[in-house]
Amino acid sequence: MDGYVPEEVRKCEEFMDRKMKPSLVRATNERNKLFEQQKIFSDLRKNIENLQKNSITNLRTMVNIGSEVYMQAEVPDTQRIFVDIGYGFHVEFTWDEALNYIPLREELLARQIEECTRRIVRIKADIKRIHEGIRQLLQIPQEPYVEERVF
Amino acid sequence: MESRRVRGESNTDGMAERARGTVTSLASMFPAEEVRKAAERVEEAIAEKRKEVERFREFISDNSNLVNLVQKLPEELHHDVMVPFGKAAFFPGRLIHTNEFMVLLGEGYFVERTSKQTVEILKRRGKYLESNANAAKAVVEDLKAEASFFGSTASELAEDLVEIREELSDEESDASVPESGPHEQGSNSYEGYKGKVPNQDEEYARIMARLDELEKEELAAERADDYDEEDTIPADSDIFPEKSSFSDEKSTDSMYSGQNLAVQSKDRHASTEEILGKRQEDPHFLEQLNDSMEQLDGLKVQSPQKGDKSSMEIQKSKHDMNTSRIAEVDPVHSAVKESRQVPPLQSSKPSHDSLKAFTGSIIEHPVNLPMKPGQQSGTSSQASGSEPTKPVSRFKMRKR
Numbered sequence: 001m002d003g004y005v006p007e008e009v010r011k012c013e014e015f016m017d018r019k020m021k022p023s024l025v026r027a028t029n030e031r032n033k034l035f036e037q038q039k040i041f042s043d044l045r046k047n048i049e050n051l052q053k054n055s056i057t058n059l060r061t062m063v064n065i066g067s068e069v070y071m072q073a074e075v076p077d078t079q080r081i082f083v084d085i086g087y088g089f090h091v092e093f094t095w096d097e098a099l100n101y102i103p104l105r106e107e108l109l110a111r112q113i114e115e116c117t118r119r120i121v122r123i124k125a126d127i128k129r130i131h132e133g134i135r136q137l138l139q140i141p142q143e144p145y146v147e148e149r150v151f
Numbered sequence: 152m153e154s155r156r157v158r159g160e161s162n163t164d165g166m167a168e169r170a171r172g173t174v175t176s177l178a179s180m181f182p183a184e185e186v187r188k189a190a191e192r193v194e195e196a197i198a199e200k201r202k203e204v205e206r207f208r209e210f211i212s213d214n215s216n217l218v219n220l221v222q223k224l225p226e227e228l229h230h231d232v233m234v235p236f237g238k239a240a241f242f243p244g245r246l247i248h249t250n251e252f253m254v255l256l257g258e259g260y261f262v263e264r265t266s267k268q269t270v271e272i273l274k275r276r277g278k279y280l281e282s283n284a285n286a287a288k289a290v291v292e293d294l295k296a297e298a299s300f301f302g303s304t305a306s307e308l309a310e311d312l313v314e315i316r317e318e319l320s321d322e323e324s325d326a327s328v329p330e331s332g333p334h335e336q337g338s339n340s341y342e343g344y345k346g347k348v349p350n351q352d353e354e355y356a357r358i359m360a361r362l363d364e365l366e367k368e369e370l371a372a373e374r375a376d377d378y379d380e381e382d383t384i385p386a387d388s389d390i391f392p393e394k395s396s397f398s399d400e401k402s403t404d405s406m407y408s409g410q411n412l413a414v415q416s417k418d419r420h421a422s423t424e425e426i427l428g429k430r431q432e433d434p435h436f437l438e439q440l441n442d443s444m445e446q447l448d449g450l451k452v453q454s455p456q457k458g459d460k461s462s463m464e465i466q467k468s469k470h471d472m473n474t475s476r477i478a479e480v481d482p483v484h485s486a487v488k489e490s491r492q493v494p495p496l497q498s499s500k501p502s503h504d505s506l507k508a509f510t511g512s513i514i515e516h517p518v519n520l521p522m523k524p525g526q527q528s529g530t531s532s533q534a535s536g537s538e539p540t541k542p543v544s545r546f547k548m549r550k551r
Contacts, residue, residue: 040238047237063234063246067216068255069269069274070223073234075244082233082241090241098240 007139024123031116038109044083045102052095065136102146173316183308190301193294200291207284214277218270225250225266 050056081092081098085105093101108132224230227249234244252269253261264272 044237044240051475059234059244061240062253063232065220065275066225067213069217069221069273070255070261072248072255073232073244073248074247075234075242079240080234080243083198084239146379 008136009134012130012134012137013052020123020127020130024120026125027116027120027123029081031113031120034113034116038106038113041102041105041109048081048095048098052099082133085121155415174313176442183305186301186305190305193301195299197291197294197298200287200294202292204284204287207280207287211277211280211284214273214280218277221252221269221273254539341383 019041057076057078059078061073061075062070063073065071081093083093083098083101084090087100091101109113224246228247230246230249232246233241236242250265252264252266253270254264254269255261299385
């Protein structure tokens with residue numbers, strides 16, 4: 001094998017390690033954050049539905065005032081909730097209004113997750129293509145295609 | 152792979168013999184690439200540790216903020232707050248039971264504590280964080296030292312410095328001093344490299360040289376006051392510097408005790424001049440001695456403070472020498488002041504005896520010491536008068 005081919009291979013590998021893999025990692029992290037947000041809002045919705053169902057008017061809870069030091073807190077009137085709608089804004093809602101808003105938010109999050117997933121898939125496909133190119137350059141025999149189970 | 156790097160002083164007296172040596176280029180020992188890579192790695196490690204130190208600092212400041220908060224909260228019965236409900240919603244509410252705090256101790260254990268107790272817990276946490284932060288800082292310091300070492304190695308590689316290993320001859324033992332090894336460029340850096348003799352020996356040699364000078368001066372001081380009297384206990388330069396310093400002290404005590412005032416004062420003037428002549432590099436001590444000597448005539452007691460500040464390179468023995476000097480002048484004062492020489496000095500004697508290692512053998516400075524040419528004439532004029540035939544100290548011999 002002459003020295004030129006490994007040079008190409010090396011360049012491909014470098015490109016992959018330096019550009020593709022970090023972007024893949026970044027995209028995956030973004031998607032994870034979106035997943036978390038989704039979970040937060042779905043939990044909130046469940047809790048509000050719970051409150052509504054049991055007509056809970058006041059609440060005793062423990063508030064974290066920092067470094068896991070908690071203090072008792074009392075909510076005398078649970079009718080008004082301030083919900084985070086993004087960009088640092090919180091809107092005062094009643095239960096029903098909140099229950100109206102939260103699904104809309106969840107929808108938005110789902111769309112964002114979808115977009116992120118597409119990006120990730122694209123990056124993964126690029127990585128695979130480069131792998132294939134390297135394989136051809138080094139003339140490694142193709143691995144037999146194993147039929148994978150599709151879930 | 153690192154050979155011991157020694158900052159060597161070139162031999163001024165030409166004492167060290169040049170034995171057979173090997174010359175190796177530094178570049179062969181530390182390839183430039185690796186040095187650079189090592190330097191980079193150390194830089195990365197430094198950056199990481201710095202971040203850690205920052206994080207600890209943040210934790211500590213958070214902790215102190217929390218302490219303030221916990222102290223302020225019990226001032227009111229209730230506090231109106233926004234109570235969070237999950238991560239994305241709030242309820243307006245109030246904090247109640249403002250003196251009860253639930254603190255997480257770890258591993259899922261919580262304790263209910265009052266405000267004061269919580270503050271104590273937090274303070275303990277703060278101390279622990281501080282010690283962690285200091286440890287991280289120490290690591291950063293070490294890494295920085297490493298980095299500077301690599302940096303200087305890299306620069307030396309660029310200068311084409313050469314490592315020279317010399318075999319030590321037996322006579323020289325510790326005192327031989329490494330030579331600098333500039334290559335073709337003839338760089339005048341005084342960095343020598345010694346393969347076999349470790350770094351300590353050089354410092355040891357320096358310490359010994361210093362002590363020699365000091366001993367000689369004290370001897371001269373004694374001698375100056377002690378023309379007629381038989382020198383029964385001259386300065387001992389034999390075994391260890393500390394012990395010899397104590398022996399010096401003892402000898403001066405005994406000597407001073409046997410004199411009368413007039414002779415003392417006159418001789419002390421002479422000794423002051425002697426010391427003046429010898430100790431050029433210690434002006435503080437000179438001044439102090441001068442002052443004290445002059446004031447002895449007026450029977451004024453002056454506590455010598457400057458003895459502490461005398462500039463000496465030696466660490467441990469420095470302190471001992473200083474104390475010996477101060478103690479030396481103090482008994483002088485006491486002798487002069489009270490003209491009651493025996494009791495205070497006798498009381499100080501046994502303590503010195505207990506600290507001395509030698510059994511009382513009398514050994515004297517040899518006449519021609521190679522250290523300082525200026526001092527040689529002084530010592531020879533003094534020493535040759537009294538005891539020229541005493542055996543040369545083993546200590547001195549080792550230095551030769």
